[in-house]
Structures are given as C-alpha cells and as structure tokens.
Amino acid sequence: MARTSGSHSEITGPRILDAALRLFAQQGYAAVSMRKIASEVGLQVGALYNYTPDKQSLLFGLMREHMENLVAAWREEAQGGTPNARLEKFARFHIRYHNVRRDAVFIAYMELRNLTPENFEIIEELRRQYEGELIAILAEGVRQGDFQVADPKITAMAIIAMLTGVNTWFRETGRLSLKDVEDIYWDMTRRAAGAS
Amino acid sequence: MARTSGSHSEITGPRILDAALRLFAQQGYAAVSMRKIASEVGLQVGALYNYTPDKQSLLFGLMREHMENLVAAWREEAQGGTPNARLEKFARFHIRYHNVRRDAVFIAYMELRNLTPENFEIIEELRRQYEGELIAILAEGVRQGDFQVADPKITAMAIIAMLTGVNTWFRETGRLSLKDVEDIYWDMTRRAAGAS
DNA sequence: GTATTTATTGAACAACTGTTCCATTTTGCC
DNA sequence: GGCAAAATGGAACAGTTGTTCAATAAATAC
Numbered sequence: 001m002a003r004t005s006g007s008h009s010e011i012t013g014p015r016i017l018d019a020a021l022r023l024f025a026q027q028g029y030a031a032v033s034m035r036k037i038a039s040e041v042g043l044q045v046g047a048l049y050n051y052t053p054d055k056q057s058l059l060f061g062l063m064r065e066h067m068e069n070l071v072a073a074w075r076e077e078a079q080g081g082t083p084n085a086r087l088e089k090f091a092r093f094h095i096r097y098h099n100v101r102r103d104a105v106f107i108a109y110m111e112l113r114n115l116t117p118e119n120f121e122i123i124e125e126l127r128r129q130y131e132g133e134l135i136a137i138l139a140e141g142v143r144q145g146d147f148q149v150a151d152p153k154i155t156a157m158a159i160i161a162m163l164t165g166v167n168t169w170f171r172e173t174g175r176l177s178l179k180d181v182e183d184i185y186w187d188m189t190r191r192a193a194g195a196s
Numbered sequence: 197m198a199r200t201s202g203s204h205s206e207i208t209g210p211r212i213l214d215a216a217l218r219l220f221a222q223q224g225y226a227a228v229s230m231r232k233i234a235s236e237v238g239l240q241v242g243a244l245y246n247y248t249p250d251k252q253s254l255l256f257g258l259m260r261e262h263m264e265n266l267v268a269a270w271r272e273e274a275q276g277g278t279p280n281a282r283l284e285k286f287a288r289f290h291i292r293y294h295n296v297r298r299d300a301v302f303i304a305y306m307e308l309r310n311l312t313p314e315n316f317e318i319i320e321e322l323r324r325q326y327e328g329e330l331i332a333i334l335a336e337g338v339r340q341g342d343f344q345v346a347d348p349k350i351t352a353m354a355i356i357a358m359l360t361g362v363n364t365w366f367r368e369t370g371r372l373s374l375k376d377v378e379d380i381y382w383d384m385t386r387r388a389a390g391a392s
Numbered sequence: 393g394t395a396t397t398t399a400t401t402g403a404a405c406a407a408c409t410g411t412t413c414c415a416t417t418t419t420g421c422c
Numbered sequence: 423g424g425c426a427a428a429a430t431g432g433a434a435c436a437g438t439t440g441t442t443c444a445a446t447a448a449a450t451a452c
Contacts (some may be wrong), residue, residue, distance in 0.1 A: 165358075
C-alpha cells in the first residue's frame with residue numbers, strides 16, 4: 001500500500017512550511033526531525049523532499065521569507081513626515097507586525113547559529129537593512145534638532161531590542177490590550193530618543 | 197587499555213562544566229552531544245556520568261548557577277539611596293555583569309525550551325526575582341514622584357530587554373568602550389523612566 | 393607495599409538522524 | 423477510459439544519539 005489519502009500538491013507545500021515554522025519555534029531546529037515534520041502533516045518522511053531539497057533549506061526559506069516580508073512591509077508603511085511622526089510609526093509598526101508573527105520572529109533570532117555561513121550572511125544583511133531604516137530616522141531627527149541621541153546606531157539597537165521584547169511577555173489575554181502596550185512603548189521610545 | 201593520562205577528579209568536573217557552557221552557547225543544547233563535550237575535555241563519553249546524572253542536569257545546573265549568582269550579585273551590590281541612584285546602579289550593574297558572562301546569559305535565555313517543566317519553573321522563578329528588583333525600584337521612584345512610569349512592570353521588562361541587548365552587538369574591539377556604552381544606556385534608561 | 397576507593401575506558405544497547413530511491417497510487421489531460 | 427506526470431509510501435543506508443556497565447587503571451590510605 002502506498003499513499004492512503006489522496007494527492008494535494010498545492011496545499012501540502014504550505015502545510016509543511018506551517019508545521020516546520022511551528023515546530024522549529026517550539027522545540028528548536030536541531031531538536032525537530034524531518035520525521036516529526038512529516039508526521040505533523042500526515043506524510044512519510046520521504047515525501048518532504050518533493051518540497052525542499054534538505055532541512056537547512058526549510059529553515060533558511062522560513063527565515064528569508066520572514067525578513068524580506070518585514071523589510072517590504074515597513075517600506076510600504078513608511079511614508080514621509082517629521083522624524084517624530086516617522087519614529088512613532090516605526091515603533092507601532094514593529095510591535096504590531098511582530099506580535100502576529102511570534103513563531104517567525106522567534107526563529108529568525110534563535111536559529112541564526114543553525115544557518116550555513118552563506119545563508120547567515122543573507123539573513124544578517126536583511127536585518128541590517130531593517131535596522132538601517134530606524135537609524136536613518138534617528139539620524140534625520142538629530143540633524144533637524146528634534147531628537148537628542150548620542151549615537152543613532154546604538155539608540156536604534158536599544159529601541160529595537162526594547163520593542164521586540166514585547167513578544168516575550170505580551171499575551172492577548174493579559175490585562176493590557178496591544179493598543180495599550182503600543183502607547184506605553186511609544187512613550188518610552190520617544191523619551192529614549194529625546195523627542196518632544 | 198583503560199584510562200591513559202592520570203586521574204584528576206577535582207579539575208575534571210569544572211572542565212566539563214566549562215566545555216558544556218561554551219558548546220551549548222555556540223551550537224545549542226540539542227546540537228551538542230555528550231560525546232562532543234567529552235571529546236572537548238579529553239574523555240570518553242562514559243566518564244561524564246561520574247559528574248552528571250544526565251545531559252538535562254548539565255544544562256539545568258549551568259542555568260540555575262547563573263541565575264542564582266546573578267540575583268545574589270545584585271543583592272550584594274544594591275544598597276540604599278534615591279530611586280534615581282538605585283536605577284543607575286541597576287543599569288550599570290546589568291550591563292557589566294552580563295558582558296563578562298556572554299555564554300551563560302545566552303544559554304539562560306535561549307535554552308529555556310529545553311528544560312523539563314519542573315526545571316523551567318525554577319529558572320523562571322529566579323528570573324522573576326531579578327525582574328522584581330527593578331520593578332521595586334521603579335515603583336518606589338513613582339511613589340516618591342521621581343519617575344514618570346505608566347506601568348512599572350512593563351517598564352522594567354522594556355529596560356531589561358534594552359540592557360540585555362547590548363550583548364548582541366557589543367565587542368571589546370569596537371569603537372566604544374564598555375564605559376561609553378554604560379553611559380549611553382544609563383541615559384536612555386533614565387529617560388525611559390521619566391527620571392530627571 | 394598492599395588494599396581500597398575513585399576515575400576512566402571501551403564496548404554495547406536500542407532508538408533515532410537526514411537523505412535517497414523505487415514501486416505504487418493518485419491526479420490532470422486528452 | 424487511457425496515459426503521462428506528479429505525489430506519496432515504505433524501505434533502506436550509514437551514522438549518531440543518551441545512557442549503562444563490566445573491566446581496568448590510577449590515586450589514596452594504611
């Protein structure tokens with residue numbers, strides 16, 4: 001007996017990616033076997049290799065997709081405005097975008113060491129691009145005299161670390177709504193940048 | 197032929213812990229085999245089990261030791277003073293203490309999911325204790341009218357995430373000294389707390 | 393210098409690893 | 423309804439996993 005329940009090429013691919021994303025986030029890349037992923041989707045392990053050349057590509061694909069989408073989504077949302085308005089937009093965007101992509105965010109940070117050197121470099125370049133967007137906002141604010149920032153690069157790292165940290169504790173069922181959290185973090189971001 | 201190079205019980209134990217700490221930080225708990233650790237120390241794998249009952253205990257021991265030392269070190273350093281002075285002391289202590297313990301900090305954050313539920317709960321309790329120290333400082337500052345903080349708990353999480361983030365980018369060989377970084381982060385911490 | 397304790401080796405265990413491949417089944421096209 | 427293409431199952435490969443254990447070597451105590 002071979003396959004037991006029909007052929008579903010168009011939906012199997014996404015289902016594999018979904019399962020891999022969730023399992024990698026929950027248990028870590030090294031702890032998740034190809035058989036676990038296959039079992040989650042209801043396949044035998046061999047069938048996975050119709051959709052990915054190997055396990056590494058599965059991880060890298062998920063991370064690259066996430067980072068490319070992140071950069072693209074921000075560049076779409078970012079329009080002109082004062083440095084202050086752009087900074088507020090960045091803070092709120094970062095919190096919102098990351099909140100609904102917990103697993104991908106977690107993987108993109110935790111599994112960097114499981115990438116091959118070439119793949120690592122590509123992901124790091126995307127991360128630098130995203131960080132660069134915030135650095136540019138801060139630098140522009142300094143130039144216009146709106147912000148008081150000793151070092152835009154360091155302040156950008158600090159703000160991103162602070163904002164990303166929301167994912168480690170925020171739960172929809174908690175005492176604060178995401179809008180509340182956004183407001184509080186925007187306030188701290190504004191003050192950290194010395195904005196009015 | 198059995199053992200080849202002498203018996204060294206008092207130094208073998210620490211050497212195993214050192215190797216495990218470094219390897220877990222570099223490659224991740226799941227990706228490091230007991231044989232890799234043994235090989236790093238110059239032992240056969242069986243000898244490790246004179247020093248640890250199993251791999252999980254090796255990880256948990258490292259994490260608990262780190263967290264207990266962290267809490268104890270802070271409580272020793274923390275003396276009285278104004279909320280502002282205590283906040284500054286906390287920010288500078290956190291950066292300094294974590295900077296020289298990169299591997300342990302990394303493990304204590306990244307390998308939480310590889311702990312058994314009971315062990316996880318113990319580590320989380322220690323983390324809550326440490327966070328509680330900062331929350332108490334912020335709450336006291338609010339009570340005395342020195343800080344402007346909407347929610348001490350959230351501000352504490354934000355500050356800790358920001359400060360811990362230094363470890364992801366700071367290198368001794370970079371353009372800034374650790375003292376420079378301390379100053380900049382204390383400034384951002386102060387402003388995030390609405391302190392003068 | 394002998395006896396006892398401690399530390400270590402080396403082999404073994406069953407289970408699991410990523411990946412390949414061929415036979416088989418299902419799908420989409422005519 | 424028949425045929426090619428695509429998707430899947432199932433088995434196999436060689437290597438690795440955490441852990442146990444008897445045999446052996448070295449360190450310590452007397």
